[in-house]
Amino acid sequence: MTCKHPAGAACAAIILGLAAGAWAAKPAGEPWRDPNLSPDQRADLLLRHMSLDEQIALLHGHFPVLMKTLPAGVIRSAGWIPGQPGFGIPAIQESDASLGVANAGRGDTDDAAPLPSGLALAATFDPKLAFAGGAMIGREARQKGFNVMLAGGANLARDPRNGRNFEYLGEDPLLGGLMDAAAIRGLQSNHIVTTAKHYALNDQETARGSLSADIGEAAMRESDLLEFEIAIKQGRPGSVMCSYNRLNGTYACENPLLLTDVLKRDWGYKGWVMSDWGAVHSLDSVAAGLDQESGQEADRQVFFDAPLKAAVKDGKVPAARVRDMAHRVLRSLFAEGVIDHPLAPGGLDTRADSAAAGRVAEQAIVLLKNSSGVLPLAAGAGRIAVIGGHADVGVISGGGSSQVIPVGSVKFPSPKGAPSWGGGVIYHPSSPLKAIQARAKGQVAYADGSDPAAAATLAKDADVAIVFATQWATEAMDIRLQLDDQQDALIEAVAAANPHTIVVLETGGPVAMPWLDKVQGVLEAWYPGAEGGEAIARALYGEVDPSGRLPVTFPTGEDQLPRPELPGYKAAAPEGPTMTQGAPLQVHYDEGSDVGYRWFAAKGIKPLFPFGYGLSYTDFRYGGLKAAGGTGLSVSFTLTNTGARAGIETPQLYLAKGPHRSQQRLLAFARVALKPGESRQVILAADPLLLADWDAAHHRWKRDAGRYELFVGRSAEDPALQGRATLTAATMAP
Ligand code: BGC
Numbered sequence: 001m002t003c004k005h006p007a008g009a010a011c012a013a014i015i016l017g018l019a020a021g022a023w024a025a026k027p028a029g030e031p032w033r034d035p036n037l038s039p040d041q042r043a044d045l046l047l048r049h050m051s052l053d054e055q056i057a058l059l060h061g062h063f064p065v066l067m068k069t070l071p072a073g074v075i076r077s078a079g080w081i082p083g084q085p086g087f088g089i090p091a092i093q094e095s096d097a098s099l100g101v102a103n104a105g106r107g108d109t110d111d112a113a114p115l116p117s118g119l120a121l122a123a124t125f126d127p128k129l130a131f132a133g134g135a136m137i138g139r140e141a142r143q144k145g146f147n148v149m150l151a152g153g154a155n156l157a158r159d160p161r162n163g164r165n166f167e168y169l170g171e172d173p174l175l176g177g178l179m180d181a182a183a184i185r186g187l188q189s190n191h192i193v194t195t196a197k198h199y200a201l202n203d204q205e206t207a208r209g210s211l212s213a214d215i216g217e218a219a220m221r222e223s224d225l226l227e228f229e230i231a232i233k234q235g236r237p238g239s240v241m242c243s244y245n246r247l248n249g250t251y252a253c254e255n256p257l258l259l260t261d262v263l264k265r266d267w268g269y270k271g272w273v274m275s276d277w278g279a280v281h282s283l284d285s286v287a288a289g290l291d292q293e294s295g296q297e298a299d300r301q302v303f304f305d306a307p308l309k310a311a312v313k314d315g316k317v318p319a320a321r322v323r324d325m326a327h328r329v330l331r332s333l334f335a336e337g338v339i340d341h342p343l344a345p346g347g348l349d350t351r352a353d354s355a356a357a358g359r360v361a362e363q364a365i366v367l368l369k370n371s372s373g374v375l376p377l378a379a380g381a382g383r384i385a386v387i388g389g390h391a392d393v394g395v396i397s398g399g400g401s402s403q404v405i406p407v408g409s410v411k412f413p414s415p416k417g418a419p420s421w422g423g424g425v426i427y428h429p430s431s432p433l434k435a436i437q438a439r440a441k442g443q444v445a446y447a448d449g450s451d452p453a454a455a456a457t458l459a460k461d462a463d464v465a466i467v468f469a470t471q472w473a474t475e476a477m478d479i480r481l482q483l484d485d486q487q488d489a490l491i492e493a494v495a496a497a498n499p500h501t502i503v504v505l506e507t508g509g510p511v512a513m514p515w516l517d518k519v520q521g522v523l524e525a526w527y528p529g530a531e532g533g534e535a536i537a538r539a540l541y542g543e544v545d546p547s548g549r550l551p552v553t554f555p556t557g558e559d560q561l562p563r564p565e566l567p568g569y570k571a572a573a574p575e576g577p578t579m580t581q582g583a584p585l586q587v588h589y590d591e592g593s594d595v596g597y598r599w600f601a602a603k604g605i606k607p608l609f610p611f612g613y614g615l616s617y618t619d620f621r622y623g624g625l626k627a628a629g630g631t632g633l634s635v636s637f638t639l640t641n642t643g644a645r646a647g648i649e650t651p652q653l654y655l656a657k658g659p660h661r662s663q664q665r666l667l668a669f670a671r672v673a674l675k676p677g678e679s680r681q682v683i684l685a686a687d688p689l690l691l692a693d694w695d696a697a698h699h700r701w702k703r704d705a706g707r708y709e710l711f712v713g714r715s716a717e718d719p720a721l722q723g724r725a726t727l728t729a730a731t732m733a734p
Contacts, residue, residue: 033088035340040270043330046087047323052312054084055326060304061092063277063295065104075145077104078277078401079294089333090147090342094294097151097187097194098167099397099529100357100404101140105421108411112140113353113530114397114404114428118153119509120364120526122169122551123614125650126671127182129360134186134194136356142190145345147338150241150401151187152196154180154231156224157509157552158203158595161566163478166398166508166527170551171596171611172666173223174690177230184235191337193238196231198276200224200258202243204587206478207568209278211585212246219592220247221262221694221734229267229689229734238271238332242290244279246584253279259289266734271335272328277401283307286317291325350406350530358531363648365539366524367546367615368554374464374500374520376542376617380441382463386433387494388449388487389468389506394427395525395532396506400475404428406530415484419476428530432468432504435537452490456497465498466540467491467519473508478566481512481558491515504536510554513608524548542617547648547671549614549715553596556608562591562599597716601664612652612666612715618643618676622651622720625712629725633667633686637712637721641674648673651712653684655691656719659706664716665690684712692732705729 031037032046047055061081064074074080079094096102100114115121115133124130134151141149155164157171169176180196187194201213201224215224232240240263242253252258253275263269272291278298280290286308293304301307311317333339367375377384390396393410397403400421408429415425437444445462447455459465469487473479482488495501495518502521505511506528513522523546525536539546558564567587594602597611621640628634641647653668667686674680691708692701707726711719 030088039331039334042334043327046330047327049087050326052309052319052322055322056305056308057082057084058089058326058329059291059308059322060293060296060302061094063297066295066297076106077146078102078150079148088339089330090338092148093146094148094150095141095144095146096401097137097141097149098153098402100137101144101146102402103405104401109405109407109409111348111350111407112144112404113350113357114406115357116361116364116529116532117166117398117508117527118168119166119170119551120528120548121183121360122175122179123366123526123548124360124363125175125549125669126363127178129363130179130182131186132356133360134183135189136353138187138190138192138194140348140353141192142343143345143348145343147192147343148239149187149192149194150197151194152180152184152231152235152237153198154196154227155198155202156227156595158224158589159561159563159566160510160552160555161478161480162203163205163473163508164400164475165552166473167402171553172551173226173230174666174687175551175669176227178234180227180231181235184231184237188238188336191341193332193336193338195239195241195274196228196235196237197241198243199228199240199263200243200252201247202245202252204478204566205476206566207585208244208476211568211587212249213589214248214586215589216592217696218694219589222593223595225262226689232263232267232269238336240269240271240273241276241294242273242279244276251279251281253290254281254285254288256288264289270328271332272325280304283311283317286311286321286325291328354530357529358535361525361528361532361535362538362544364526364528364548365535365546366548366550367539368522368524368609368613369516369519370615371520374502375540377464377540379439379541382442383461384436384440384442384444385459385462385465385498386436386444386446387455387459387465387467388447388490389470389504390427390448391433391468392431392446392448394429394431395528395536396470396472397426397428397527397529398473398508399425402475414474415472418474425472428532430531430533432533432536435533436466436540439537439541449487449490452486452493455490456493459494459498459501462498463500465494465501466504467494467501468504468506471507471511478569479508481510481555483511488514492518495519502540506532510552512555512557516608542645545617545645545647546614547616547650549612549650550609551611553600553607553611553716554609560600560605560607598664601716602662610715610717612650613717614650616647616649618645618647620647620649620674620714622712625721625723627710627723627725629708629727631728631730632688633691633708633710633725633727634683635710635712635723636681636683638679639672639674639682640679641676644676646673646675649714651682651684652715653686653710653712654716655686655708655710657709659704659708666716667691667710688730688732691727692730695731700734701732703727703730
């Protein structure tokens with residue numbers, strides 16, 4: 001006998017309560033509503049009342065963007081799963097949100113505040129800012145009617161040309177993992193769920209729906225998976241999204257090693273795994289560990305509805321597995337308060353939120369070059385020529401599902417061959433030109449840069465020339481290291497006309513700088529978001545110390561990379577969210593876990609700018625290193641601001657050599673604000689996993705006993721202080 005909801009709820013509770021012998025004291029009839037119970041207990045109690053159909057209804061979602069008719073109340077967005085009001089389960093309304101509440105084609109603009117790009121956030125090396133940014137997005141999400149966010153991108157920047165690197169957090173698993181964990185915690189502080197994605201090895205966009213990332217177990221555990229491990233264990237996202245690509249031949253969304261063995265068993269992950277949109281290929285994914293089919297309109301067929309039910313009836317999928325899938329969804333909804341705190345949209349204050357985004361942007365800007373003290377600009381710096389980059393309009397942003405389009409944004413046509421979604425290159429409405437004009441006492445003139453000769457003429461008569469160079473990146477397409485649209489030639493022309501040329505880059509990742517020797521200043525501003533123009537001006541005028549540090553290595557060119565030619569780049573067509581299979585492509589990640597600066601160190605190659613690098617308007621002195629070993633490694637040292645201005649330094653602790661081999665790894669970092677002349681003792685403790693290797697034979701992390709050589713410095717290539725410590729052997733369960 002079963003009692004159907006809502007009328008029969010009390011009846012079912014009584015029957016089941018008698019059987020369980022423990023329900024008498026619970027809230028009348030619906031014991032799963034008791035907030036004193038654990039999320040697991042609540043999910044279990046609720047599931048006792050749910051039929052197979054009701055469970056399955058939680059396991060597949062719509063893609064409102066592709067729905068022929070939108071049911072009343074459903075927001076056009078990435079995802080929607082109908083609610084089950086009788087059980088108190090709200091509709092799940094999903095939005096992309098890596099960098100703000102994304103637009104998903106809700107008209108030309110949409111009231112939402114865009115954060116700077118993920119790479120910009122990572123450049124702050126500041127988990128507190130990541131938390132604040134996440135909290136801001138989560139708050140807006142609730143205010144706009146969303147309760148599950150598709151934020152938390154944590155793919156390692158294994159290739160600097162990955163078109164989605166701007167959504168992610170750089171090339172280092174510790175930095176990226178800690179920043180992602182903080183962002184996830186911030187997002188989920190709003191009684192919503194967020195999603196770590198795209199799990200895993202989705203490290204390039206070209207052929208993303210078909211390529212196989214081929215890599216050994218230890219190598220992936222020590223690199224891409226380590227970033228997820230840190231992000232997931234410390235951030236506890238309610239869901240994890242599996243990616244489009246294959247891993248060693250098997251689709252990520254039907255990969256038992258990734259989903260079940262590593263994520264759920266080794267890391268003890270209790271939330272649910274959702275698919276990327278269009279990434280489900282068969283029901284095999286159920287046994288592999290996928291719990292929910294997202295955006296079903298994007299798949300070849302809907303697998304997690306009638307076919308799943310039929311598979312249960314035929315005994316091919318155990319009913320207990322379906323229950324486990326539904327349990328995971330409900331557990332996260334309970335754990336994050338989605339069920340206990342229903343959405344009450346309203347109260348959006350994008351002005352305040354934009355200011356919060358601006359605070360991230362100004363901490364994210366990296367000063368790459370500053371010769372002859374060209375920066376900071378003096379308030380009365382004379383005539384300034386501002387050139388290019390649509391600096392009169394705003395700041396560029398990245399395209400794809402993460403695109404945020406705040407009110408006032410301006411759209412330019414996207415380049416030929418780019419994916420059609422979004423329909424253009426969006427500039428966020430914060431004009432660097434206007435922000436410079438507001439500060440400059442002298443004359444400021446603008447040339448759009450389309451005519452290098454005209455720009456050079458303008459620059460020639462100016463005291464300082466500032467060239468804005470942009471690089472657009474988008475989901476479903478990779479990028480080159482070269483700036484396009486002849487921007488290199490523009491910079492060369494301006495630099496030839498004016499020796500005091502400063503380049504401000506707004507890029508989705510590293511770019512080559514053939515003109516570097518000819519300019520005096522370079523600032524990397526990434527995609528700086530809602531108040532980007534203002535943040536750039538603040539950095540140019542020294543109202544803030546440029547305290548960003550590179551979260552990715554800038555190579556001199558593609559020949560320095562493990563794969564000088566991006567696999568499939570010429571052959572593959574850009575793929576949109578509805579995946580076609582494409583020709584299978586295998587990418588061998590032979591560099592293993594030597595990603596980014598580790599690769600440069602292992603090969604002894606000198607990049608253009610190393611990981612961790614960034615100048616300041618003041619100077620810092622490092623001294624008095626003491627290293628302590630034993631069962632863990634920590635260092636202390638004294639950091640002094642020796643300059644005349646306040647500044648923020650980001651000391652980084654690196655392993656240089658283990659007991660048996662050279663092996664560079666970031667072990668710890670901090671952000672230290674110092675007034676002029678101020679000294680501080682800094683203590684950095686190494687993350688134990690970064691000192692260990694994955695021991696595949698014994699399925700554990702293993703640290704050998706012996707001598708570990710380390711250094712503390714301002715970048716991966718700046719061993720300001722060197723030391724060593726002797727450590728005992730240790731093993732750690734995964
Ligand atoms: C992207 C995901 C995104 C999803 C829904 C996919 O194309 O890879 O990151 O969450 O679309 O918009």
